[in-house]
Amino acid sequence: MAGIEQELVLVPPESDLSLPFLGKLHGWVTTVDHKRLGLMYIGGGLFFLVVAGLQAMTIRLQLVMPNAGIVPPQVFNRLLTMHGTAMVFLVGMPILTGFFNYLVPLMIGARDLAFPRLNAFGFWLWFFGALLLYFSYLGGDGLYGAGSAPDVGWFAYAPLTERAFSRGTSTDYWILSILLTTVGSTATAINLVATIISMRCEGMSLNKMPILVWMALVVSFLMMTALPPLSAAQVMLLLDRYFGAHFFDTQAGGSAVLWQHFFWIFGHPEVYILVLPAFGFASEIIPVFSRKVIFGYHVMVTATIAIGLISLSVWAHHMFAVGMTPAGNAFFATSTMLVAVPTGIKIFNWLGTIWGGKLRFRTPMLFSLAFLFQFLIAGLTGIMLAVAPWNWQLTDTYFVVAHFHYVLVGAIVFMIFAAIYYWFPKATGRMLNERLGTWHFWLFLIGFHLTFDTLHFAGLMGMPRRIYTYQPGRGLDTFNQIATLGAFFQAFAVLLLVINIVRSLRSGEPAGNDPWDAWTLEWTTTSPPPEYNFATPPEVRSRRPLWDLKHPEDPDWQYE
Amino acid sequence: MNEEASENVAAESSVMTPSSPSRLPARGRVGILSLILTESAFFSIFVAAYAFYIGKSAAGPFPRDVLRVPVFNTVCLLSSSITIVLAVRALKSGSVRSFGLWWLLTLGLGLEFMIGTVFEWHRLIYQRGFTIATNLFGTTYYSLVGLHALHVTVGLLAILFVFVMAVLGHVDESQAERTDILSWYWHFVDAVWVVVFLTVYVVGR
């Protein structure tokens, strides 16, 4: 339905059009507005996407052929550590929590988050943590010695990280920068929970919240329970390294496996923290572009809560090769396969939403449809990895690398792109260019599959992970060449996105309040919204307040 | 179409009110509960490490050799939970002076706990030569008890701040909600001490 009146004059955020540059900058630096902070998180995350992406390109260049000699092993090990650490903490977490920051108050009819100053504090903690992590390249020996950037892998297994085996400060940079960003994330989680519980508008019971808001709630609980174990383990490691403690000091009777348990007690819920927001985006975007309500709202919510709870009990499936007892392995294999059930159900519900709809293949929908296929595959390779005996062959190989990139890129990054195309008009008042968007999609899709489909086979053919080179005669050459080629496609596609954003900010087509003909509260206000979001706090009667208003003869609240 | 929509929404809520206070829990309470959840997760890892390493130290000293059960400290700390409840109750009913006295007593009891801990650690380190680097017991003992002591310190600083505000006359009945929320943090710190006490001085000994 395209009967929306387009406003030709855009409503600027506040009245800072006439301020000089420093004035505007001051506005952004001192803001406590959830929308600005959300955009800062997303912008920062996209910046590090490019940085960590370039690091990935370097890795792929080094691995394109045996003994390529592009970088020495020490530099390569820093690259793989920094790529992983940055992608999780400096790209995934900020972009996804940035979207929650921006959208949750708008979707529940609130004016800001519960604790705006805490919000700003969390952002700047993240920001300084990010700077500290990359400053490590300059620390230590400085650039000449490739600095002191962390080189112990993003999960930093003990005792490699103990003083004896990790001299210098690389591990310390890893610990300290992540401690900072994690405290920031935890603050955001507390903020989101308080907002969602305490600040919903009139009529919006928990039962009527958009699914994205449910995701924010569950993700926040996961953050509150899973991030502290990481911080605790890092504090313990710091005590080992500087105060002579023996938490993971195997030479003094400490346990290396204990680090693994603590890390993965964080690490596994972390991947659900990263993927549930993607599910939230899908649950908002797919219905709008199928022109149908989400199929099975209650089941979607219940499944999400089930995923959240079960995900706290599966962590040792990262440790099947560590030498746990058969009973231990059996327990974790079982719990891991159980978590596949609610996850699979969600795919069926999205399928049920599409079924019988009227699909519009705009850019957000293209990315969402690819997400469905790719997440299906990722879930299935996840089941393969849950089968502990098969895991003994697959773990620590490129099969795992392919699996988790299928989730992180194929599901999460694809949905981040979808979310950008979908909500950019709301945040800026301008549409992103649809043509560039389509090119972005197809190039990224091709590149993604060239790289990550192939890497599954490299793993099946015996290629371990985290190796800076491999020998000829192992049958790995062709797989690696194809994978590297795919990386170039992906890089170029991301470049197109960056160009699209820059151009559209200046001269994109004006969007109006509701360019997609959507149904949740954020589309009732202007694009961009005023600082106070809503002139009068809304009142809702169903899950799709705008649908009720657009279809007064057939409102949602008559059915559910 | 969308101007219509906004107008309809505005028409339905003719009075501009924030969400009615009785309908949803206060965000301060949700916030402090969330903080408590987070901190519990943090502490449980240190408790887990302590429990895991019980009996695994290669060489002494062992808990039995050096630990003295801190009965008096524990009584003081747990009593401070009672005094803080009395303080908040006094404030809610408007008697600021009564509040001030109970609040000061809370501060004192908490301080006693900290001083007791300091003396205990001094004895362990300088008389018995027992440090965080001595063995696995040392590592887990100092980190767990120390983490708790850190939280007590933060709590005491907050309580001190409120006391100073009270002396300056800024605390009255309207601040009762906030002091109650702070008291929840203090109760949490005491509850953690119960867990730490049981783990270190009962189970681990």
Added chain:
Amino acid sequence: MFAGRTAFRRLLILATLADWGMRSGLALANDWGMGAANDKIPPNNIFTPVADPANQISSLAFFVLGVTGAIFLVVGGLLLYSIMRFRARADDQGREPAQIYGSTPIEFAWTTVPILIVFALILTTVRTIYDVQAAPKPDGAINVRVIGHQWWWEFQYPDFNITTANELHIPLSDPRNPTPTFLQLVSVDVAHSFWVPRLAGKTDLIPNKLNTMWIDPHQSGTFLGQCAEFCGTEHALMMFRVVVESRERWNRWIAAQREAATQDPSTMRGRQVFESNACINCHTIRGTIARGKFGPDLTHLMSRETIAAGVATNNLQHLKVWLKDPDDMKPGALMPAMNLGDQDVDALVAYLATLR
């Protein structure tokens, strides 16, 4: 530039150029003869196992692959169908489709079926876990102790008093009278992982922890193994070979390994160089004063196919390069460049060449 029909052609040209550039331009770096050596060994395809438990794992994997493949075809097929069938047509602007809020029977069905599938997978998985991990140890089992170092493998045969490095010899096992090899896995420094894909799944070597695994080989040959847990700078080049051979040949190998080092008077000079330098602090050569434990046992160095944990084929030329500066082959290796003169190096190589 990338709009329209010519776009695809331009992209294709770009991609081809990039590919050529990658293949040819970069230095044809030295593979130290390993390309040719590896070519003789079939690739490490986990679906072509030649031993237990790799066999059991492969069978289970095929079953799981079948189940997940079926799921993919059904669900993927439905997705594909729905994308094509339910496209918005140009002719029905403005009318929204029927809003379906859910369906209890359908949702019940697609909850129950996955639970049943998962149940079947769990049963087969748990059974295989116990089959592998709780397998009883027969009397004829061979005992090997694997000790992980940064970045090489030490193999001890406690029953025969043999210590060797980087090349594990085990006897072929007869299913009627099995003689599997049971391995104990420990590490002296950081976590490593022992992985020979065609023979068994991987098991980690964790310091301060004793792990065990077993291999029951049914085909002779040489198989490639590699460390599969990131362990520092040269994790990528911490490789080993497993040689499965007939019982008779294996017995001969054991006997040869038990001998002390050859004493050849013509290489006395080299032996003197060895014994008077720091070599003896790290290496053992039985029958000499060298008793170091930090580096590999060199008593029968020349009996191995590779040096430096699978980095180079074992010949005099490569030995010379390694001795002059290990960093040339394995940057970051813990063996320092000994700064020996050319003549000393030649003598040393001549001596090492006698250690068969």
